[in-house]
Amino acid sequence: MTDLERKLYQIIYNMSRFRKNPSIEDLKRKTGQDELTIRKAVKNLISQKELEWNKEKQEWRFK
Template sequence: MTDLERKLYRIIYNMSRFRKNPTIDELKRKTGRDEPTIRKAVRNLITRNEIEWDKEKREWRFK
């Protein structure tokens, strides 16, 4: 897991604990990265089964 992926994982995990899903703008502000880079890192986390989006509950699941 890269540093950015680890950082995004922690941000998403911590924010989702309080029932708030981070927006892309919040992730851009907290990481200092651009949108395509963030999307690619989140996609990598999903493909490696580190995180999963539950469409019914509209929340993240963590492995």
């Protein structure tokens, strides 16, 4: 897991604990990265099965 992936994981995890899904704008502001870079890192986390999106509940699941 890269530093950016670890940072995104922590941000998503911490915000999800309070029932708030972070927007792409939240992630851009907190990481200082552009949208494309963030999307690639989140896709990597999903492909590594670190994150999973639950469509029914509209929330993240964590490993």
